[in-house]
Amino acid sequence: MHVHSPSELPEGDPFGAATLPYGIFSTPDAPDRPRVGVRLGDHVLDAAAAAAAHGSAHAGLLAQPTLNALMAAGRPVWExxxxxxxxxxxxxYFLPLDAVTLHLPFEVADYVDFYASEHHATNVGRIFRPGMDPLTPxxxxxxxxxxxxxxxxVVSGTDVVRPQGQRKAPDAELPSFGPSLRLDIEAEVGFVVGTPAPAATPVPIGEFREHVFGVCLVNDWSARDVQAWEYVPLGPFLGKSFATSVSAWITPLEAFDAARTAPPERTHPLLPYLDDSAAEPGGIDLRIEVRINGEVVSRPPFASMYWTAAQQLAHMTVNGASLRTGDLYASGTVSGPEPDQLGCLLELTQGKGPYLADGDEVVLTAWAPGADGARIGLGEVRGRILPARTA
Structure with missing residues (x-):
């Protein structure tokens, strides 16, 4: 079939030849044969078929039902x-995007969520700990x-069932149990580990590119009422663990080279393993858009994040924790300094709500500037809220 060449794509298409994200797809005639695809505009390159036809040495990696084998092969193979x-x-070797089924693109090994936005942490601290320093020491x-x-x-497009759990109103003597009344979103950016690292082998900031395969959008759904009651002293648990949505597309890390930017100025001296003053710029100028039921409610700027993905990886492994292919770590809620740049409803409503109602659909999208005026896209993250299953 004919597909538009890169030069024929609409101007500003975030999935042009500079992006080329990886995903896993299947077709109606072979639903039990998921394989690697690469997005170009509104089409999907059947990378497995193309590799087989050309006798590529990497054909086996591209015929796999997840990206894990390709990710584990390391940066020279990725390039x-x-x-x-x-x-x-x-x-x-192209298929229309709307003619294929997209799957969770990689088998998730471990999942870590960070809290890297100073704006978000400050806003939440003021809501949860009024009268105290909003940032912990x-x-x-x-x-x-x-x-x-x-x-x-779960992959984008998967419905999210409203979670149940304990919650306690400030004026109540005892907690109650039931569906969350304060269901929220968290607009985040995720980083997917390809090359593993054995235990007791910390990954320094300078080796970030050797281990991180790509970038995706993340919505780490949050039950704020469950979270507020459970989080002291050990932090998030049931308020977060019911669902985390990720894009069906993983954009290679190097696609964002032209969007690398310096993080905000550090206000405190950093210990040597986190000191990135001599490293490449650790931020990424990603522009995120959050829509609820089709209405834009926020445009969080990822460039404002205080802690970078390279610092997060260094900290995650400094104690000797291993890295596995398929490890996913997310930035935490992305929020900027302006009222229309907040990445969750908790901040957007100052904790007052309203929060998500049954039937609401949330869609996250994002892009970054590329070379020569190109746009580098991240696949959307879409999710619709279903009623709690109380029976």
Whole structure:
């Protein structure tokens, strides 16, 4: 079939030849054969078919039902496969995007969520701890994070059932149980680990590119009433673990080279393993858009994040924790300094609500500036709220 060449794509298409994100797709005639695809505009390159037809040495990696084998192969292979794919863009191995089924693109090994936005942490601190310093004493010294639940990471388009749990109103003597009344979103950016690292082998900031395969959008849904009651002293648990939505597309890290930017000025001296003053700019100028039921409610700027993905990876492994192919770590809620740049309803409504209602649909999209005026896209994250299952 004919597909528009990169030069024929609409101007500003965020999925042009400079982006080329990876995903896993299947077709109606072979629903049990998911394989690697690469997005170009509104089409999907059947990378497995193209690789087989050309006798590529990497054909086996591209015929797999997840991206894990490709991600585990390491950066030299990632670069070689990307070069090959660029050579296949004019060939007849494309399918319309709306004719395929997209799947969770990688098997999630571990999931870590950080708390890297100073604006978000300050706003939440004022809501949860009024009258106290909004930032905890450790916040400017290390990227705070928690381990989430890898088994409830779901692909964009998956409905989210309203969670149940304990919650306690401020004026109530005892907690109650039932569906969350304060269901929220968290607009985040995720980083997917390709090359593993053994235990007791910390990954320094300078080796970030050797381990991180790509970038995706994340919505880490949050039950704020459950969270507020449970989080002292050990932090998030049931308020977060019911669902985390990720894009069906993983954009290679190097696609964002032209969007790298310096993080905000550090206000506290950093310990050597987190000191990025001599490293490449660790921020990414990603512009996120949050829509609820089709209405834009926020445009959070990822460039404002205090802690970078390289620092988060260094901190995550400094104690000797291993890295596994498929590890996903997310930035935490992305919020900027302006009222229309807040990445969750808790902040947007100053904790007063309204929060998400049954039937609401949330869609996150994002893009970054590329070379020569190109736009680099991240696949959307879409999710609709279903009523709690109380029976």
């Amino acid at each position: 070689a496969v990307r070069r090959e794919i660029r050579g296949w863009l004019q060939e007849p 450790n916040w400017k010294h290390l990227p705070i994070g928690y381990h989430g639940r890898a088994g409830t990471v």
